[in-house]
Amino acid sequence: MKRWKLTIEYKGTDYCGWQRQDAQPSIQQAVEEAVYKFCQQNVTLHVAGRTDAGVHARGQVAHADLPDRDISGYELAKALNAHLKPQPISIIKAETTSEEFHARFHAVNKLYHYRIINRSPFLTFDANLAYHFKRELDVKAMQDAATVLVGHHDFTTFRDTGCQAKSPVKTLDRLDITVRDYDGQGGREILFALEAKSFLHHQVRNMVGTLVLVGEGKWTKKDVEAALAAKDRTKGGPTAAAEGLYLIRVDYA
Amino acid sequence: MKRWKLTIEYKGTDYCGWQRQDAQPSIQQAVEEAVYKFCQQNVTLHVAGRTDAGVHARGQVAHADLPDRDISGYELAKALNAHLKPQPISIIKAETTSEEFHARFHAVNKLYHYRIINRSPFLTFDANLAYHFKRELDVKAMQDAATVLVGHHDFTTFRDTGCQAKSPVKTLDRLDITVRDYDGQGGREILFALEAKSFLHHQVRNMVGTLVLVGEGKWTKKDVEAALAAKDRTKGGPTAAAEGLYLIRVDYA
Numbered sequence: 001m002k003r004w005k006l007t008i009e010y011k012g013t014d015y016c017g018w019q020r021q022d023a024q025p026s027i028q029q030a031v032e033e034a035v036y037k038f039c040q041q042n043v044t045l046h047v048a049g050r051t052d053a054g055v056h057a058r059g060q061v062a063h064a065d066l067p068d069r070d071i072s073g074y075e076l077a078k079a080l081n082a083h084l085k086p087q088p089i090s091i092i093k094a095e096t097t098s099e100e101f102h103a104r105f106h107a108v109n110k111l112y113h114y115r116i117i118n119r120s121p122f123l124t125f126d127a128n129l130a131y132h133f134k135r136e137l138d139v140k141a142m143q144d145a146a147t148v149l150v151g152h153h154d155f156t157t158f159r160d161t162g163c164q165a166k167s168p169v170k171t172l173d174r175l176d177i178t179v180r181d182y183d184g185q186g187g188r189e190i191l192f193a194l195e196a197k198s199f200l201h202h203q204v205r206n207m208v209g210t211l212v213l214v215g216e217g218k219w220t221k222k223d224v225e226a227a228l229a230a231k232d233r234t235k236g237g238p239t240a241a242a243e244g245l246y247l248i249r250v251d252y253a
Numbered sequence: 254m255k256r257w258k259l260t261i262e263y264k265g266t267d268y269c270g271w272q273r274q275d276a277q278p279s280i281q282q283a284v285e286e287a288v289y290k291f292c293q294q295n296v297t298l299h300v301a302g303r304t305d306a307g308v309h310a311r312g313q314v315a316h317a318d319l320p321d322r323d324i325s326g327y328e329l330a331k332a333l334n335a336h337l338k339p340q341p342i343s344i345i346k347a348e349t350t351s352e353e354f355h356a357r358f359h360a361v362n363k364l365y366h367y368r369i370i371n372r373s374p375f376l377t378f379d380a381n382l383a384y385h386f387k388r389e390l391d392v393k394a395m396q397d398a399a400t401v402l403v404g405h406h407d408f409t410t411f412r413d414t415g416c417q418a419k420s421p422v423k424t425l426d427r428l429d430i431t432v433r434d435y436d437g438q439g440g441r442e443i444l445f446a447l448e449a450k451s452f453l454h455h456q457v458r459n460m461v462g463t464l465v466l467v468g469e470g471k472w473t474k475k476d477v478e479a480a481l482a483a484k485d486r487t488k489g490g491p492t493a494a495a496e497g498l499y500l501i502r503v504d505y506a
Binding site for chain 1: 262312327330339342344345346372382436437501
């Protein structure tokens with residue numbers, strides 16, 4: 001057997017998320033079925049970070065042990081993609097790796113993006129690919145409040161109650177918010193970029209939902225400070241829509 | 254009656270183009286039907302630039318005369334969008350204009366983009382939204398050859414044989430080609446930006462198809478010069494795929 005590292009791009013809209021579930025299409029199932037068609041063996045994929053229903057990935061990483069074959073990464077990606085097509089799931093890189101490599105345990109950094117399209121007209125190109133927020137948002141206030149969340153904290157307030165991580169304490173290395181013209185007519189794209197070694201379940205979406213309250217003027221930076229200090233999910237803002245979230249990149253040492 | 258200027262965004266994939274055709278869904282028909290539902294009158298839209306089947310727009314412009322009503326542009330766009338949804342067609346701006354305004358005849362500049370995604374794996378997010386070109390392209394050679402086409406020329410070589418324009422002589426003010434990382438795995442997005450007061454039918458796609466021949470190393474800059482000088486469509490390159498083309502903006506004096 002040979003261990004392969006696969007980098008995967010997918011549009012999560014029509015999937016129940018990464019993980020296999022009975023009677024619902026998952027990304028994991030789609031890729032494992034492509035692997036089966038390639039080598040006629042049932043192979044389990046181990047993923048860097050499970051994504052929820054509707055969440056997208058530009059650079060998800062998974063590893064799998066495949067039977068030895070004289071095949072290049074380019075050829076393996078091509079073969080798997082032939083089976084995946086026309087599903088919106090594409091292996092953008094396949095490479096052999098050491099037998100010890102683990103996509104989840106060896107990740108040293110993850111980059112997520114969260115996209116908000118802030119305009120009144122509904123979305124065409126970005127339907128299901130961004131969170132459509134119609135009312136005005138104060139990006140400066142959001143940027144200022146975001147600084148509260150960066151660093152080493154107990155993130156219980158922003159952790160889904162079903163989260164299975166051992167500890168709610170994490171280090172958020174980066175939470176940048178940038179804004180740019182979207183449509184030439186006043187519409188704006190507000191992009192959140194978040195980096196950490198690992199995140200709690202729903203952490204990004206719960207932090208974004210909270211910062212949107214600040215953008216709306218309903219909350220202040222002080223409210224975000226108090227919410228974080230409370231270590232209580234009921235004191236945090238709502239969970240922002242799945243469709244705005246992208247796993248962009250997973251880094252390894 | 255009041256004359257309105259509408260700025261329209263649409264994904265052209267599932268449409269036969271802007272113009273109404275029997276038994277095929279067109280952008281024009283969709284918007285005119287939305288107008289009918291709004292005011293119970295059959296109103297004809299006059300467009301800045303007809304787009305072909307599969308071509309997209311980020312800022313198409315059309316004008317129409319609507320019955321007098323005390324309504325703001327914001328409200329009109331909202332009302333029409335309520336009827337257009339969930340089609341991938343959105344009125345991103347509606348504004349009243351003078352009775353003389355003509356979306357097509359008064360346009361002083363148009364900006365088109367043509368997107369190529371240059372990588373081996375098939376497209377997920379950009380399926381139908383860019384031209385997927387798998388083999389390597391020499392962008393520098395394309396940029397150099399593109400300079401041949403800028404300026405005042407007889408563009409017969411790049412004009413569809415069915416084109417109804419009176420003259421093949423046009424001034425191409427800009428043809429920039431830029432390249433950027435697309436997927437973090439070597440995939441690149443090659444973006445063509447073209448500006449002129451007006452274009453011939455298929456001119457952008459025929460010029461792009463010709464420059465792709467240069468990118469592949471099949472043609473040189475000199476071949477492009479010779480093709481332009483020939484004033485003969487059969488001496489030009491192929492018509493690049495519709496799905497890469499976007500009408501981005503129409504400017505008025």
